[in-house]
Each structure stands twice: as C-alpha cells, then as structure tokens.
Amino acid sequence: MLSNTEKHLRIMGTQINYYFICKTKLWFFSHHIKMEQESDLVSMGKKLHQGSYQKEKRDYTIDNLISIDFIKKGDKLEVHEVKKSKKMEKAHEYQLLYYLYYLNVVKGVENVIGMIDYPKMRKKLTLEWDGSREGELKELTEKVAVLIDGEMSKPVKTPTCRKCAYYELCWV
16 A cells, blocks of 8 residues: 555646546546546547647656656756646646656656647746745645545536536536
C-alpha cells in the first residue's frame, strides 16, 4: 500500500484538471470508467490538437502521469498545453502548474515554463514555475488522492454537465 506522500506523486494531469471541473467526473475517470471516447466535444478537441502546431514534435508522456502536448527548447524549456477555449481556464492552469511542479520537484527539471495555447482564439497564457506554489500543489494532489480513494462524490448539477461525457452516468 502506498503512503499518502507516494500517492500524491501518482496523480495524473487529467485528474488535476477534473478536480476543478467535477469531483464525480474525477472519481469515474480515476476508477477506469472512461466515457470521453464517446464524446463529440472530446473528438473536436482532439482534431484541434492534431491540426494545430503541426511543425512541433508532440505528445510527450512522462511516467504515464503527465501528457504534454508539445515542448519547445530555448533559454527555458517550454511545456505547452493546447486547449479549445478558456471556459475551464482554472482547470487548465492547475493542470499545467501540476506539470511544472512534477517536472521540477519530482524530475529535477529546472528553468521550465508552461504555456496554455488557445489556437482558435489565437491567445496564450504563460505560467512560470518559481517554487512558490509547491505547498499548494502538494496539498492539491493530496486532496485529489483522498477523493480518488473515497466513495464516489454525489453529482452536483452545473451548466457544464450537459456537454459532459459522463452526463448519462450522473443524470439519466
């Protein structure tokens, strides 16, 4: 059995994202109930991802936990996440912050910054890792681990539910 310290280092970037979107979705996904392959919106997002930044070498997976859309090397290592819209911006930011945390704290990668690319909007958001949020990210990963290990959260209806791949599991 893993200790709480080890558990919080086994969290996936998608789980961090889902923590901010819906705790029930997080629980389903974490228990291998994956509905995204059936979702038209997820398919659209994948097509956007495939059609954008084609010159970049893409899709890096590290420790089967974080999946980086593409990386650029310069004075600093740039980790890029491609997103369709800013509707879930807080979830996007924390997913990327988690990537930066994982790369720096767990893997020892220094001089790394993160970019959230919104190609349809032609916008970018840059996040720098300076270590000041390490405690916050550690606490967040511990909260995610507790949610995953616990009972399924009761669904809470929000405007995003209608477009969610898990809608039928929660509301039908």
